[in-house]
């Protein structure tokens with residue numbers, strides 16, 4: 001089941017309703033370059049309705065179209081940004097967010113889930129979380145569900161509205177997914193980053209309106225006792241949208257960005273579980289796997305270390321000496337600037353012991369690289385090599401054709417300019433170390449990933465695209 005996050009509302013007139021929801025979509029096709037240039041987590045209108053522009057309520061802050069259909073009230077539905085298609089201005093049908101780390105993933109935000117089965121599940125969860133589930137004071141989280149149909153975590157909260165019954169409107173942030181542990185762990189984020197944020201904004205508008213009405217009653221000299229003591233909503237007052245309630249025009253674009261970010265993190269957590277599944281192999285079983293730092297972040301950090309270091313230890317098996325089959329390691333230069341997949345370009349002499357060994361067994365070669373600077377914050381004010389990333393790459397060696405040696409030298413010398421004169425020595429030639437997997441130690445366990453990184457995750461990681469917030473993980 002796809003993970004989904006929704007904003008729910010208990011409308012005074014229409015009861016529990018789904019206002020806005022964001023879900024993860026895995027695309028089968030690759031996005032075009034133009035799409036990829038759009039910054040991640042930036043919400044963009046995707047499709048637009050082709051219907052002509054509906055009438056606009058003039059005195060509304062949102063200036064969003066008000067639909068005439070009786071089922072849609074401003075409180076029950078999201079007001080998405082207006083889009084100018086060149087001929088007409090219409091409300092965007094959906095918002096989408098691209099995932100910068102994975103072009104096949106999109107987070108689509110709509111007024112209700114697109115798939116029928118999800119629509120039913122969300123609708124049921126909405127009614128249940130806003131009416132049936134008990135939460136003391138109506139503010140707080142509830143969790144329900146089962147392993148088969150997925151779990152729902154709903155955080156209910158009030159927003160103050162001077163025009164609403166009881167001067168409060170009831171909302172809920174709901175997440176639907178199969179991973180119960182993640183749901184529980186992310187509720188503080190939903191509360192701190194989203195619910196409290198919305199409440200603060202609503203309070204500012206509420207205070208302003210209260211002061212305004214107090215000022216009006218003083219200037220009109222209306223006695224205080226004439227105010228409605230039950231804070232009832234006047235029947236002729238239309239229910240306000242969330243946009244008007246908070247005084248934020250692009251509130252749904254902001255909600256979309258936060259929902260997408262939460263879904264993105266949740267998918268990372270789920271991928272970590274997949275990596276744990278590799279314990280079927282007896283080799284993996286023995287290796288401790290730290291789950292606090294994701295394997296993707298570890299791969300990005302590894303690629304950055306590879307990119308920065310420029311030299312490491314090549315590991316080969318001895319051949320043709322009295323120490324046959326013993327492991328042999330020696331410092332070796334490499335460059336990763338010639339490919340974008342993290343494979344290493346080596347420039348080695350046939351006279352070297354490592355080269356002779358690797359010619360005897362080119363399919364089983366290792367390369368150990370240690371961080372040469374600090375990537376993790378100091379531990380108790382000290383920074384030592386053992387708390388910094390280091391790893392061994394496993395792979396095979398392929399000779400670079402002579403016809404490509406000029407090209408190879410031009411990028412190898414970017415990393416090692418001192419190697420340029422070596423090309424006049426006839427025993428030197430280029431080899432490509434093709435990475436097939438790696439074992440990674442990110443530093444101290446507990447905060448850093450320690451374990452295997454599959455080759456495809458290493459190859460796909462971008463050394464310079466590590467998210468800033470992940471560096472502290």
Ligand SMILES: [Zn+2]
Pocket residue numbers: 011012013014015072073074075076239
């Ligand atoms: Zn309504």
